[in-house]
Amino acid sequence: DQQVKQNSPSLSVQEGRISILNCDYTNSMFDYFLWYKKYPAEGPTFLISISSIKDKNEDGRFTVFLNKSAKHLSLHIVPSQPGDSAVYFCAASASGANNLFFGTGTRLTVIP
């Protein structure tokens, strides 16, 4: 039972344009959400997070939006750069629990 879902396995975007990666979750107890980025042969690295008390968090070119009523979050990257090409994982956790629940990832390719 996949509690965090990333329905797009891959996404291709032109350099300089916006990349939008989507994530849906089913567990209403989740109240903290993270995005991780993974390059080949490396472990996932933390990118950005958002608490359920917010609906937006921005860090440079990266912005995460949270829609609690729709149980949906998205990661916006603008402008996209070739170095952003990687697999992006969405993850969620519930208050008081250490475990993260991950999505299956979206492979982003930024075309120069």
Add this chain to the structure above:
Amino acid sequence: DAMVIQNPRYQVTQFGKPVTLSCSQTLNHNVMYWYQQKSSQAPKLLFHYYDKDFNNEADTPDNFQSRRPNTSFCFLDIRSPGLGDAAMYLCATSREASGSLSGRNEQFFGPGTRLTVL
């Protein structure tokens, strides 16, 4: 640089032959995790240590065990690997408060060990 190190990066074992994967960290984090990730699937938490306290996920098979002899090291033991255990095994660490503040800190991942079972 502070980091999470996993050895070996690639491990080949035979069906039924016990294998141990190693993780060490220089971050001095109190929580260490082991995840299993199969091809095109999400990383799945097997268990984690909160300091010395072991926390097993309900659906983690008994075939998987773990040891944490000290803060820096954590081991994943697979007692009798089956073909279905072939996967990438990721170790992660975090610095966590207890109670309601848990799960609010990012996890730092090692590069993973890819296990092949022949």
